[in-house]
Amino acid sequence: MKEISKEITADSQVARIFDWRRGFNTIHLIDLGIKVGLIKALKDAPDSTAQDLAGKLGLHAPYVETWCRTAYGMEILDADEPGRWRLAPFFDVILASPTHPRYLGGYVRLGTEVAADDFQRLVEAFKSGGTKPFQGRGESFAQAIAESTWGLQVITAKKLLPELPELASRLQAGGAVLELGCGTGNLLMQLARAFPAARCVGVDIDVESLHIAREKIQQAQAGSRVQALHGTIASATRPGTFDAVVMVEVLHEIAPHIRLQVTQEGAAALKPGGWMLIVDETYPSTLEEMRKPEFKFPLMTGFEELFWGNVLPTREEQEKLLRDAGLIGPIQRSIIGEGFTVLATRKA
Ligand SMILES: C[S@@+](CC[C@H](N)C(=O)[O-])C[C@H]1O[C@@H](n2cnc3c(N)ncnc32)[C@H](O)[C@@H]1O
Numbered sequence: 001m002k003e004i005s006k007e008i009t010a011d012s013q014v015a016r017i018f019d020w021r022r023g024f025n026t027i028h029l030i031d032l033g034i035k036v037g038l039i040k041a042l043k044d045a046p047d048s049t050a051q052d053l054a055g056k057l058g059l060h061a062p063y064v065e066t067w068c069r070t071a072y073g074m075e076i077l078d079a080d081e082p083g084r085w086r087l088a089p090f091f092d093v094i095l096a097s098p099t100h101p102r103y104l105g106g107y108v109r110l111g112t113e114v115a116a117d118d119f120q121r122l123v124e125a126f127k128s129g130g131t132k133p134f135q136g137r138g139e140s141f142a143q144a145i146a147e148s149t150w151g152l153q154v155i156t157a158k159k160l161l162p163e164l165p166e167l168a169s170r171l172q173a174g175g176a177v178l179e180l181g182c183g184t185g186n187l188l189m190q191l192a193r194a195f196p197a198a199r200c201v202g203v204d205i206d207v208e209s210l211h212i213a214r215e216k217i218q219q220a221q222a223g224s225r226v227q228a229l230h231g232t233i234a235s236a237t238r239p240g241t242f243d244a245v246v247m248v249e250v251l252h253e254i255a256p257h258i259r260l261q262v263t264q265e266g267a268a269a270l271k272p273g274g275w276m277l278i279v280d281e282t283y284p285s286t287l288e289e290m291r292k293p294e295f296k297f298p299l300m301t302g303f304e305e306l307f308w309g310n311v312l313p314t315r316e317e318q319e320k321l322l323r324d325a326g327l328i329g330p331i332q333r334s335i336i337g338e339g340f341t342v343l344a345t346r347k348a
Helices: 010-035 038-044 050-057 061-073 091-096 105-128 139-148 150-160 167-172 186-194 207-219 256-269 293-304 315-324
Strands: 176-180 199-204 226-230 242-248 270-280 332-336 340-346
Touching (some): 010 038, 010 061, 010 105, 038 050, 038 061, 038 091, 091 105, 105 139, 139 207, 150 186, 150 270, 150 340, 167 242, 176 186, 176 256, 186 199, 186 207, 199 207, 256 315, 270 315, 315 340
Parallel strands (some): 199 226, 242 270
Antiparallel strands (some): 270 340
16 A cells, blocks of 8 residues: 655645754753652642742742643643643653653753753764763763663563573572673662572773762672672673673664674673673664664664764674674564664573
8 A cells, every 4th residue: 555645845844843843842841840840749749830839849930830831732731720730641650750661851861961962062073073982971971871771771670681581590590690881780780689699790881880880789788799890791700601691772882893892702701591682772774764663763862872972783783793793593683662672692
C-alpha cells in the first residue's frame, strides 16, 4: 500500500519551526518547574492555585500563574475549574519521582544545562573540530548523566541481565559481574542488592564519577564485594573471571580508536559461557533509517554529543566489533524505550 504523505507547503514548514521552538521552551518550562518545586508541589497537592503554590514555595505569584497557564496550554497540567491546577496523567511519575524507571527529570536537565551550553560552543567547534570530553566535566554533570540513565539501569538490573540464560543462577551462586563505564555506580549498587552473593566490579576512566560511586559503596558498607576502579579492564581486573560484562550507554562513549581494544578486554574478562550485555544507541546506517522513529533518538544523540567527541556506531560496526573481539556466537538484538539497543552475546 502506498504511504499517504501530507502535502508540504511553506505554511506547513513554518508551522514545524514554531513547533520545535515551542518544544525548546516547553523543556525549559518543565526544567524550571522541577527546579523551583512546582511540579513536586502539584504532585503533593493537586488542584492547587498559583497563589497556594507561590505561598508554599516562597515564589512570586504572578510568575507562578503564568507558568501554570503555559503548562496547562502545553498539556503538562490539567484543570477541572479555572485556576486550580494539577499534573496531567503520568507526569507525577515521569517528572516528580526521581527513583522511578520512567523519571525523565535528569534527561530534561541534561538538555537545559549541558546540551544548551554545548550547542553554543559548536559554532566555534565547527571550525576547529574541538571537543570537550565527558571526563573532567565535573560532579554535577556526572550526576545529571546518572539521573538521565536511571531508567535504563533499573531495566538492566531487574530485567535484561536476570533474563539472560543461566546468568542469574551463576550470580546467585557467588559469581561476578563487571560493569564497564560504571559512572556514579547506580547500576553497580542495584546489581549488588539484586545478587547479594555476587562480586560486582565497576571500571571507569572518569575520576569525578568514580568518587560518587565510591561514596555509595562506602555508605552501603559493601566494600568487601563491590568495587569501583579507575583504569582499563586489563589494568584493573584479571582475565576469565567474570560471568557477565555489562555496559549501559558506554559503547558509543568509548573513543573509536580504542573501542576494539576495550571490547577485546571485555571479552577476555569473561569466563566461558559468560555474557556480554550492551545497552546503547545504534546510529542509522541508511537514509531510510535516519527518518525511522526508532533511530531519531540515536540520531539526535550523535548531534548532541558531537562536542563530547562521541561517535555512535552503526549496527554493522557494533556487530563487527563483537566478532573482532572474539565473541562469535549469535548476537541477540532488540530495541527498548525511545530507541535504545540491547545487544547480548555469549562467550563460547
Ligand atoms: C554516558 S556515561 C554512562 C555511565 C553509566 N553507565 C550510566 O548508565 O549512568 C558513559 C561512561 O563511560 C565511561 N567511559 C568512556 N570511555 C571509557 C573507557 N575507555 N573505559 C572505561 N569507561 C569509559 C565514561 O567515563 C562514563 O562514565
